[in-house]
Amino acid sequence: MVDHLANTEINSQRIAAVENCFGASGQPLAVPGRVLLGEGILTKECRKKPKPRIFFLFNDILVYGSIVINKRKYNSQHIIPLEDVTLETLPDTLQMKNRWMIKTSKKSFVVSAASLTERKEWISHLEECIRHLLTKTGRQPSTEHAAPWIPxxxxxxxxxxxxxxFSTLTRRHHCRKCGFVVCGDCSRQRFLMPRLSPKPLRVCNLCYRQLLNREHPGLAFSISIKSTLKDSH
Known part of the structure; x- marks a missing residue:
């Protein structure tokens, strides 16, 4: 596909320029065989509100970060292996158009492009890179994905x-399993999900019972009965 560009001087210079923009806060991006294919600004649906983010598409990874000074300084670098990525086109909302979801086992999130054509180009190039990687490695597409957080x-x-x-005093929380916005009483439990973190994460009560039942069938039902009896007193 683009293997002939891997060891060219122009490719090395382009990757070095991206590394310089992230500075010491970013990870090294230059590895043998890696090619920078393109870049662009997409709007990412974040927890508080949609925010512009810079995205760089390589032949094996997708890199994105926060924009401090466009084309000069970026931070909060994130690196996503493309072989772990699945894409899903989404309908428009009143606030955001030309949306799609980038799904991985560790994190899933929604982005939008400035135009329908731009979205098609991004998805086309991403899917081509993913197909090439999966063919090369012999891996199957990922089937387990982290839930995106609802804003x-x-x-x-x-x-x-x-x-x-919810109010100033009553905080919003997010279940790390389903992504729902929940109150403290509905998300008192923590559960270890090694795919997402080495530490137990906050989950809503429903997801906790489901996760517990998956690992220890019958135990979640017992806990649910005890909780119901306790609440009735």
């Missing part, structure tokens, strides 16, 4: 109990 502004009430109203 804070999407709801004013807990998405589990539908009773608790």
């Amino acid at each position: 804070d502004k999407a709801t004013d009430i807990c998405m589990r109990c539908t009773q608790t109203k």
Whole structure:
């Protein structure tokens, strides 16, 4: 595909320029066989609000970060191996158009392009790189993906109990399993999900029971009964 560009001077210079923009806060990007294919600014749906992010597409990874000074300084670098990526086209919303989801086992998130044509180009190039990598490595496409976090502004009430109203004093939390916005009472549990983190993560009560039941069938039902009896007193 682009292997003939891997060891060229122009490719090395382009990758070095990206490394310089991230500076000491970023990781080295120059490795044998890696080619920088393109870059662009996409809007990423973040927890608080949509934010512009710089994206760099290589033949084996997708790199993105926060823009400090465009084309000069970036930070908060993230590196995603393309062989772990699955894409899903999404419908437009009132706030964001030309959306699609980038799904991986560790993190999934929604981005949008400035135009439909730009979205098609991004998805086309990404899918081509992913196909090439999977063919090269003999791996199968990933089937397990982390849930994207639903933005804070999407709801004013807990998405589990539908009773608790969020305020300055009543904080929003996110379940790391389903991505729902939940209250503290509906997300008291922690569960170890090695795919996402070496530490136990906050999950909503429903996901906790489901995860527990998957590993210890019957135990989640017992805990649920005890919790119900306790609440009735």
